[in-house]
Amino acid sequence: MNLLKxxxxxxxxxxxxxxxLILWRGLKLNPAQVPSPLINKPLPHFALPTLFxxxxxxxxxxxxxxxxxxxxxxxWCEACAEEHNALLELAQNEHVFFLGLDYKDDVDAAKKWxxxxxxxxxxxxxxxxxxxxxxxxxxGTPETFVLDKKGMIRYKxxxxxxxxxxxxKLKPLIAQLRNEPI
Amino acid sequence: xxxxxIIFILCIPLHLFAADDFYxxxxxxxxxxxxxxxxxxxxxxxxxQNLAESNAALAVDLRxxxxxxxxxxxxxxxxxxxxxxxxxxxxLYRPPFVAATWGLWLGPLVFLLVxxxxxxxxxxxTATSTRSNNFEDKV
Amino acid sequence: MIPELGHFxxxxxxxxxxxxxGTPLFARFIRNKLAMTTAISQFIFLSMAMLCLIAxxxxxxxTVMYVREHSHALLxxxxxxxxAWGGHEGSLLLWCLILAAWTVAFILFGDKKxxxxxxxxxxxxxxxxxxxxxxxLLLTSNPFQRDFPSAPIEGNDLTPIxxxxxxxxxxxxxxxxxxxxxxxFAFAMAALIEGNCSKEWAHACRPWIVxxxxxxxxxxxxxxxxxxxxxxxxxxxxxxxxENASLLPWLSATALLHSLVVSEKxxxxxxxxxxxxxxxxxxxxLGTFLVRSGVLVSVHAFANDPTRGxxxxxxxxxxxxxxxxxxxxxxxxxxxxxxxTLFSRETFLLFNSILLLTAVFTITLGxxxxxxxxxxxxxxxxxxxxxFNTVFMPIVLPLLLLMGLAPHIPWxxxxxxxxxxxxxxxxxxxxxxxxxxxxxxxxxxxGLAFLGILLSVWIILSxxxxxxxxxxxxxxxxxxxxxxxxxxxxxxxxxxxxKSYSSERQLKISPGESVSLANYSFTFxxxxxxxxxxxxxxTATFDVQKNNDMPLPLEAEQRIYKSxxxxxxxxxxxxxxxxxxxxxxGNGFSDGAWSVRIYYKPMVRWIWAGGFLLFxxxxxxxxxxxxxxxxxx
Numbered sequence: 015m016n017l018l019k020x021x022x023x024x025x026x027x028x029x030x031x032x033x034x035l036i037l038w039r040g041l042k043l044n045p046a047q048v049p050s051p052l053i054n055k056p057l058p059h060f061a062l063p064t065l066f067x068x069x070x071x072x073x074x075x076x077x078x079x080x081x082x083x084x085x086x087x088x089x090w091c092e093a094c095a096e097e098h099n100a101l102l103e104l105a106q107n108e109h110v111f112f113l114g115l116d117y118k119d120d121v122d123a124a125k126k127w128x129x130x131x132x133x134x135x136x137x138x139x140x141x142x143x144x145x146x147x148x149x150x151x152x153x154g155t156p157e158t159f160v161l162d163k164k165g166m167i168r169y170k171x172x173x174x175x176x177x178x179x180x181x182x183k184l185k186p187l188i189a190q191l192r193n194e195p196i
Numbered sequence: 197x198x199x200x201x202i203i204f205i206l207c208i209p210l211h212l213f214a215a216d217d218f219y220x221x222x223x224x225x226x227x228x229x230x231x232x233x234x235x236x237x238x239x240x241x242x243x244x245q246n247l248a249e250s251n252a253a254l255a256v257d258l259r260x261x262x263x264x265x266x267x268x269x270x271x272x273x274x275x276x277x278x279x280x281x282x283x284x285x286x287x288l289y290r291p292p293f294v295a296a297t298w299g300l301w302l303g304p305l306v307f308l309l310v311x312x313x314x315x316x317x318x319x320x321x322t323a324t325s326t327r328s329n330n331f332e333d334k335v
Numbered sequence: 336m337i338p339e340l341g342h343f344x345x346x347x348x349x350x351x352x353x354x355x356x357g358t359p360l361f362a363r364f365i366r367n368k369l370a371m372t373t374a375i376s377q378f379i380f381l382s383m384a385m386l387c388l389i390a391x392x393x394x395x396x397x398t399v400m401y402v403r404e405h406s407h408a409l410l411x412x413x414x415x416x417x418x419a420w421g422g423h424e425g426s427l428l429l430w431c432l433i434l435a436a437w438t439v440a441f442i443l444f445g446d447k448k449x450x451x452x453x454x455x456x457x458x459x460x461x462x463x464x465x466x467x468x469x470x471x472l473l474l475t476s477n478p479f480q481r482d483f484p485s486a487p488i489e490g491n492d493l494t495p496i497x498x499x500x501x502x503x504x505x506x507x508x509x510x511x512x513x514x515x516x517x518x519x520f521a522f523a524m525a526a527l528i529e530g531n532c533s534k535e536w537a538h539a540c541r542p543w544i545v546x547x548x549x550x551x552x553x554x555x556x557x558x559x560x561x562x563x564x565x566x567x568x569x570x571x572x573x574x575x576x577x578e579n580a581s582l583l584p585w586l587s588a589t590a591l592l593h594s595l596v597v598s599e600k601x602x603x604x605x606x607x608x609x610x611x612x613x614x615x616x617x618x619x620x621l622g623t624f625l626v627r628s629g630v631l632v633s634v635h636a637f638a639n640d641p642t643r644g645x646x647x648x649x650x651x652x653x654x655x656x657x658x659x660x661x662x663x664x665x666x667x668x669x670x671x672x673x674x675x676t677l678f679s680r681e682t683f684l685l686f687n688s689i690l691l692l693t694a695v696f697t698i699t700l701g702x703x704x705x706x707x708x709x710x711x712x713x714x715x716x717x718x719x720x721x722x723f724n725t726v727f728m729p730i731v732l733p734l735l736l737l738m739g740l741a742p743h744i745p746w747x748x749x750x751x752x753x754x755x756x757x758x759x760x761x762x763x764x765x766x767x768x769x770x771x772x773x774x775x776x777x778x779x780x781x782g783l784a785f786l787g788i789l790l791s792v793w794i795i796l797s798x799x800x801x802x803x804x805x806x807x808x809x810x811x812x813x814x815x816x817x818x819x820x821x822x823x824x825x826x827x828x829x830x831x832x833x834k835s836y837s838s839e840r841q842l843k844i845s846p847g848e849s850v851s852l853a854n855y856s857f858t859f860x861x862x863x864x865x866x867x868x869x870x871x872x873x874t875a876t877f878d879v880q881k882n883n884d885m886p887l888p889l890e891a892e893q894r895i896y897k898s899x900x901x902x903x904x905x906x907x908x909x910x911x912x913x914x915x916x917x918x919x920x921g922n923g924f925s926d927g928a929w930s931v932r933i934y935y936k937p938m939v940r941w942i943w944a945g946g947f948l949l950f951x952x953x954x955x956x957x958x959x960x961x962x963x964x965x966x967x968x
Contacts, residue, residue: 030655034651036710037628045705047715118253143257148261150282236719284714285714285717290719297716299707300704311689311692315685315686
């Protein structure tokens, strides 16, 4: 039997094996998660009022010179409530600088929510219309962006921050970014 | 009398149309562009639906953005680039034609051509193998 | 008590499945009795299990976790039956039950002329398959898992979209198809093991390909019709990964059907038929994997669980890997040089296989490509309707063209020149009809519509001409081919016209106001509160009128289900053989206006009518086989 025929006859097995490999890999992936195209790019320009003083405006400038975690949250978001305690702990113990983005939320409800549960954020920007969030590629809550000292996005956490994601991804990254020069 | 009920729609594949009257267009061309664009884009929240059908808050917002961009005279390509810049290629139901997707777009054609070539090779063997004498009997 | 009974019944069924898998090991004189016993026992016990599950639903036994997730005290009884297979565990039990049913059918009605050795091999394979599935059921997806809550709680209720008669029929029909192809697979395995594939084999195999194919055709049609009625924007096919998963085995089985004809009539294509038989069942299993593993986002996907995915993948790899390995090593016994020329029916049928397999390859590629790229860390993309519509069409159009030609081409070698002339005339006639018909009905020119109508009419006229040319020689078998081919043509016609000439309007409208669409006027009469068995609804009533005909009422509703406050928009549809008028209700505004969408959908029912013709064609073929089984020599 010549080589060509040998190839033809084993081809189905080979193709099938490849498909199994792909599906095996696929089992470990999450098809619903959308990676951010803004990694290693600067955070898009924004200017938003703060929660507690609507005349004060937060912009990219306020985030320069230090490592920032931008956390997108809302009072109507259940997972954000679950994440909240973790954020409080991180703000206190790890001295993480949190910028909160209050996404499509009611300002009074937000103030009450934070009063009840504690406030881990150094600054809170209010994105009532959601347009800034669209610029940042936000598609759900909570999401957290890790910015370096130059204001570049280095990592995006989709979903709540938990012990696992903190220990494995965020903590080492923040330590690394803190060592980088401005 | 009729009661007015505010209905909150969850991300289940049911149909609710954000009142399209929020998107009045001056020409049918623009109307068609809007319909075509929103049906080619994927909702990131209700990922089984396109932007035209989804009721998720993000979909409503993005429809509004697309509407405004069309009114501002932007082209389809500009609108698509705007969205891809923020959400990546995931938001496109029509994958772009780039190096990573050559296999996707050209694969079918290659498969068909290879199949036809194999078929022709196989049939050509009739010329080389001994011709059956009772050919006409079989017809 | 009942759930435990059900659970135990499944375990017993497993025992018999294991026994059945060992059929060839037993002495010859026992084998037949053994096979019959094991097959029938599996069927009885799995039926018992299914009945226990349905009974748990009927009594709303929320200590059974599966019932808790999918039922509710208010759920109407009819839907409780469907709910039994509305989730992963129950639908898997249905799968096992149907596999047992097919096994019984084979042992009772299978061709007795098939060698005893082949039959025991087939039973062994079927036994192995059912072992695997029942093990999967017991180990990872037990529908009878119980949990006794400390306080009385209520079930989650069945998802509103599933509360439809479609749920009663669509999954069983699909499974009858998917699972039925296991028999063809077993036939192929038997042939490979024995090293021969005779005419008797091909003849015996035919009903076990045709009947599942018919059921699958009907199942897909039912799914499409159901989605159209439930999902609220008049769509009937979405290229959703799970829809694709149902289309793939159908395409492969269609190629197999045609290849089997050649194997039976001309003793040719044997190796190809075997490959297609393995491929078809592979695609069934692949579909099962895709729905339940969570690798793809789909509206149909059951809640995913990595353990299940791993089990299924290993099972798939083992069974199909083994099958392809066997194929690779044994196929050399089946290879035949071709005994036909370029212009013969054999070539056309081979080309049919190639086109259909290109379709299979394309749809698989599109469905899996996002996973491929993600696995290679090359980014995340989506592959949706625009892609599939673009790549599928160039495959379907030549297929339609060839469908009209192939019946006229003789086996072996083409000689008649008269045929060419006749076909040329028919083709021109089809072109004429395609060009004139839209104009005469008031529609605009549309390039693709012309092409689609041309090919549909071409198939219909050409097939009718073939029927006429057969004269007295026409029999059930050729009738089945004629019916099925015309069915395809009607589907193509429906799809073409619907895609080209549909129109819609989205508006904000208050009671008393009127709008027009496609020569119909829609007047918003009133809005009311109504109630159903387990929901409250707001119903909008419209009057639809054409010219000065009598106005017809059309209602659409927004339902809020009492159990979990989920909302479902149920469209209203006015049906007539040539068009549907579709109305869907949206949000209300504070000024009393309502958001509403109206659609004009021409010829959409023809798509499903054509699908039903496919089902009929399959039944006719089966009937012809049944009639002729004793005469076959």
